[in-house]
Structures are given as C-alpha cells and as structure tokens.
Amino acid sequence: MTEAQLRTATHGLGYGLTALFMAALALQNLRYGFYGLFYLGAAITLLAACGMLYTIVVRRQQLSARLHLPILSGLTLVTGIAQFAGPHPETSHWLFPLILLNFLILPLWQALILSATLLLALTLRALILMPTPDAVMLILAGAGLVALAAYFNGRHTHMVQSAETLAITDSLTGAHNARFLDETLQKELSRSRATGHPMAVIRLRIDHLAEIGNLHGTTVRQRLRRDVAESLFSIIRAGDTLYALDDDDFFLVLPFTPEEGVRVIVERIRRTIRDGAWPPVGRVTVSLGCTIRQDTDTQADTVMARAESALDRACQEGTDRAWFQAEPEPES
Numbered sequence: 001m002t003e004a005q006l007r008t009a010t011h012g013l014g015y016g017l018t019a020l021f022m023a024a025l026a027l028q029n030l031r032y033g034f035y036g037l038f039y040l041g042a043a044i045t046l047l048a049a050c051g052m053l054y055t056i057v058v059r060r061q062q063l064s065a066r067l068h069l070p071i072l073s074g075l076t077l078v079t080g081i082a083q084f085a086g087p088h089p090e091t092s093h094w095l096f097p098l099i100l101l102n103f104l105i106l107p108l109w110q111a112l113i114l115s116a117t118l119l120l121a122l123t124l125r126a127l128i129l130m131p132t133p134d135a136v137m138l139i140l141a142g143a144g145l146v147a148l149a150a151y152f153n154g155r156h157t158h159m160v161q162s163a164e165t166l167a168i169t170d171s172l173t174g175a176h177n178a179r180f181l182d183e184t185l186q187k188e189l190s191r192s193r194a195t196g197h198p199m200a201v202i203r204l205r206i207d208h209l210a211e212i213g214n215l216h217g218t219t220v221r222q223r224l225r226r227d228v229a230e231s232l233f234s235i236i237r238a239g240d241t242l243y244a245l246d247d248d249d250f251f252l253v254l255p256f257t258p259e260e261g262v263r264v265i266v267e268r269i270r271r272t273i274r275d276g277a278w279p280p281v282g283r284v285t286v287s288l289g290c291t292i293r294q295d296t297d298t299q300a301d302t303v304m305a306r307a308e309s310a311l312d313r314a315c316q317e318g319t320d321r322a323w324f325q326a327e328p329e330p331e332s
Contacts, residue, residue, distance in 0.1 A: 173229035
C-alpha cells in the first residue's frame, strides 16, 4: 500500500467514525430536547461527512490535499462554540475525538494549533462549570491526549521522511540512486529550458573497478566507491546533485553551469581523484564524459545518452581521461 492509499484509508475512516459519533450525539440531544446542541452536532456531522467525501475525491492527490485544514478548522470552531452554547449537558467529550482527528490528518504544527484551541476551550469550560478537582482531572486528560497524539504524529512523520530518503538514496555511497535520477533529470532539463540558464551533466567511471574488485575483494571495491562518492561530495557545489548508477558509474547534474564551467569541474574531479590516497588500492583514476544542454534537447534521455557517449570516448582514449561532447555522435 502506498503512502497516498494509506492516508486515504485512515483519513476517510477517521472522518467517517467522527461523523457517526457526532450523528449519534446529535440524535440523542434531539431526543432530550436540546435543540441547540442538536444543530451543532448536525453541523459537525456534516463537516465530517464533507471531509470524508473530499478524501475520496482527491484520493490520488492525498499527499498534497489542501482542504483538510479548512474542514478541520470548521470542526474546531463549531466544537468550541458547543462548549459555551448555554445551559446544556456535558459536552467536553466532543473534543476528544476531534483532537485525535486533527493529529491523524494534519501535519504536526497545524494539528497542535487546532488542538491547543480545543484544549483552551476545554480548560475554560471546565474551570467555569465544574468543581476544581474534576476540572483539573479533565484538563490533564485533554493535555495528555494532545501530548500522546503529538508524539505519535511526530514519530510517523519521521518514519515517512526516513522511508522517502531511503527510497531515493544509494545505501552504500549516500548519493541519490538511479531511480531518483530518472525522476528528477527531466525536471531539471525543463527548468533549464524555461529559464534559459545552462545545465551540464557528467558521467564518471572509476577506471579498472572490476579488476580492483577481483584483486582486493568486494569489500574493498565497495569501500572505494563510497570513498570516491565522499570525495565528489566535497568537490561539487551547493545545488549540484550526485547519483550512483546501477552499473557502478556516477552521474552528476550541474544546474547553471556552462561549457567552460563543466570543463573546470571535470578537471578538478579528475586531478583530485588521481592525486588522492586510496588504501589499500593505491593510485586510482577516473574517466569522465560531460555535456551541456542544447536548445534542441527536450528529453532527459538525450542528454544522458550524450554523456554516456562522451564517457565511452574518454575510455577509448585510455584511463584518467575526460571528454566533452556538445553534439550527438554522427551515425555511421
């Protein structure tokens, strides 16, 4: 189940249970002649039903749905009014399911603001209408519920962020993975075309990496890839992004970088790797192929293919080489 599907299910269930709960309370107040509370309960039921319907309608865009906050703000307002609607039976229990609903659906800070509003209404009502010992117990129960719900909301947010990071990160090198490159390179290309700013890409290969693995073992090979990635992170600028490809190559996307800029960066990378210390391997070199976005480039695959072609040409020239290719190789 995806995150959007999970949120659709939990949000819809939360709204649905709230609507059923408040509908039952509204009917009970109607039965005993508390018409003001009946209308308030019916309003809350209607808002919760609207929230459930909205959740179903935007189920595919659940991660970016923006109307949950207005809906829950309306629920908070009506529930707060119910606490001071005149002489009536106990209504503090109306607030507790709504506090949970806030933390179930909204981001942490939005949920905290709305739930603090509800807790303030609960506090005022308890201090005005209830004996002090009972009021203190009710306020502590409300505060405890808010604290517990906030804790689990924060934990869930942290787990989701960690999962998203793992989904786009190569676990060995810490660079973005090939899947994320496929998703983002087209966006970077489109942004470059829209703004008119240059964009460059680099494809990098560690020379003789297979032989290094055969000679020193898989552990040393993986360590070398990790260390080279760390070196690349220290060289590239803020805004540049590094990707570890599935075939052991690296790919760099350099926004706002013209031809002369990418040539300078490529040479800096080549010299840094060549002059570095790489125990227990010793001397290590890399081959690099680079290109820049052309006005005719509309697809990310075109730019990637040209960078790969440039890398192949660099490898044909030997090791410790860099090759810049502005145009596609002519077909033979």
